Amino acid sequence: MGGTPANQILYYWEDMQPGSVRDLGTVTPTRDEIIAFASQFDPQPFHLDDEAAKASVFGGLCASGWHTCSMAMRLMVTNFLQQSASLGSPGLENVQWKKPVFPNDTLRLKHTILEARPMRSKPDVGLVRTAWDMHNQHGDSVLHMEGWGMFRRRHPAQVVATSD
Amino acid sequence: MGGTPANQILYYWEDMQPGSVRDLGTVTPTRDEIIAFASQFDPQPFHLDDEAAKASVFGGLCASGWHTCSMAMRLMVTNFLQQSASLGSPGLENVQWKKPVFPNDTLRLKHTILEARPMRSKPDVGLVRTAWDMHNQHGDSVLHMEGWGMFRRRHPAQVVATSD
Numbered sequence: 018m019g020g021t022p023a024n025q026i027l028y029y030w031e032d033m034q035p036g037s038v039r040d041l042g043t044v045t046p047t048r049d050e051i052i053a054f055a056s057q058f059d060p061q062p063f064h065l066d067d068e069a070a071k072a073s074v075f076g077g078l079c080a081s082g083w084h085t086c087s088m089a090m091r092l093m094v095t096n097f098l099q100q101s102a103s104l105g106s107p108g109l110e111n112v113q114w115k116k117p118v119f120p121n122d123t124l125r126l127k128h129t130i131l132e133a134r135p136m137r138s139k140p141d142v143g144l145v146r147t148a149w150d151m152h153n154q155h156g157d158s159v160l161h162m163e164g165w166g167m168f169r170r171r172h173p174a175q176v177v178a179t180s181d
Numbered sequence: 182m183g184g185t186p187a188n189q190i191l192y193y194w195e196d197m198q199p200g201s202v203r204d205l206g207t208v209t210p211t212r213d214e215i216i217a218f219a220s221q222f223d224p225q226p227f228h229l230d231d232e233a234a235k236a237s238v239f240g241g242l243c244a245s246g247w248h249t250c251s252m253a254m255r256l257m258v259t260n261f262l263q264q265s266a267s268l269g270s271p272g273l274e275n276v277q278w279k280k281p282v283f284p285n286d287t288l289r290l291k292h293t294i295l296e297a298r299p300m301r302s303k304p305d306v307g308l309v310r311t312a313w314d315m316h317n318q319h320g321d322s323v324l325h326m327e328g329w330g331m332f333r334r335r336h337p338a339q340v341v342a343t344s345d
Contacts, residue, residue: 058251060258061267074268082270083251087222090247094224103225104238106246109276 028101029171030143033130041096041126044088046080048120054084079117085124085160086112089151092126102169104142109164116159123154131163141173192265193335194307197297205260205290208252210244212284218248243281249288249324250276253315256290266333268306273328280323287318295327305337 055064059081062069070078080088118124132146144165151160219228223245226233234242244252282288296310308329315324 058255060255061262061269063269081251081254083247083254087245087247087251090245091222091224098225105225105227106278108278110274111272112274112276113272114270 025100026102028097028168030102030133030135030145030168031171033133033143033145033168035130035132038127038129039097041092041128043123043125044092045121045123046084046088046118048078051078051080051084051118051120054087055081058083075117077117077119079119082114082160085114085118085151086162088124089126089149089160089162093128093149097128102171104167104169106164106166109162112160112162114160116153116157118153118159122159124151124159126151135170135174136167140175141170142167143170144168189264190266192261192332194266194297194299194309194332195335197294197307197309197332199294199296202291202293203261205256205292207287207289208256209285209287210248210252210282212242215242215244215248215282215284218251219245222247239281241281241283243283246278246324249278249282249315250326252288253290253313253324253326257292257313261292266335268331268333270328270330273326276324276326278324280317280321282317282323286323288315288323290315299334299338300331304339305334306331307334308332 052065055061061081063073063075063079064070064081065078067078070076127150129148129150130145131148134144136142136144145168146163146165149160149162149164150158153159216229219225225245227237227239227243228234228245229242231242234240291314293312293314294309295312298308300306300308309332310327310329313324313326313328314322317323
């Protein structure tokens with residue numbers, strides 16, 4: 018279905034065990050990157066200007082929450098989805114920007130499989146609910162969210178007709 | 182608090198009336214913009230490569246969901262938050278990517294005020310819950326989400342001590 022070539026796939030739906038936790042590595046945004054993203058998508062003063070940011074509730078120039086989510090996605094793709102039979106996501110729940118992200122913070126993403134269930138309408142696809150958690154170098158949580166993903170199954174469900 | 186200068190503020194917390202709906206304009210992402218965003222933050226084949234995308238569940242090269250959210254944010258900032266006493270957002274609920282966004286789609290954002298309440302811990306700040314809805318030129322919903330925002334109050338709450 019146009020995702021990762023089959024010979025590179027390590028993770029199918031059956032490999033997503035509820036309770037399992039994966040470290041998906043780190044990203045360190047620079048001041049220039051924070052300003053570039055904000056200039057394009059979120060030009061609020063506390064993402065662009067040091068003086069305005071100092072006077073804001075954040076206390077200093079900080080990344081757009083959308084930038085933080087997008088950096089988390091990059092780690093998710095590079096360090097997990099590209100090795101998986103991922104088919105995309107219908108959405109997310111409970112997105113929390115818990116602390117500001119400042120220039121040169123080192124952000125580590127982990128994901129936890131919360132729940133896995135077959136997709137009734139598609140026997141070759143399963144759904145997985147995942148928690149995303151990103152912490153900075155001080156151990157503070159900066160981002161939490163929960164999302165559903167669709168993954169191809171290694172072994173599609175059999176539709177069995179019985180006379181019992 | 183470092184947001185919009187006071188003389189440019191049209192909307193304080195008191196101006197966010199539950200039930201009110203605002204048209205926040207349109208954005209039309211190009212193929213190059215979709216690929217540039219995906220290359221940086223979401224390099225899955227269906228966001229980068231026409232052939233892979235045709236074979237995917239999406240049927241054609243389409244924007245990262247994070248790109249769609251970020252474009253919605255730009256409309257929200259330019260056409261609303263920059264005229265408001267916004268103090269940022271703690272998070273979002275119920276993010277739904279309902280249809281793929283293709284190159285040159287014209288996406289229109291509206292927002293609906295769902296709920297407004299004072300912030301107990303800060304007498305000069307109020308909370309507002311908002312629905313974001315983005316539709317393409319065919320009238321199909323491509324994005325829905327609900328978020329909380331913090332806004333300065335025009336008239337801070339008075340803490341009145343009484344002997345009654």
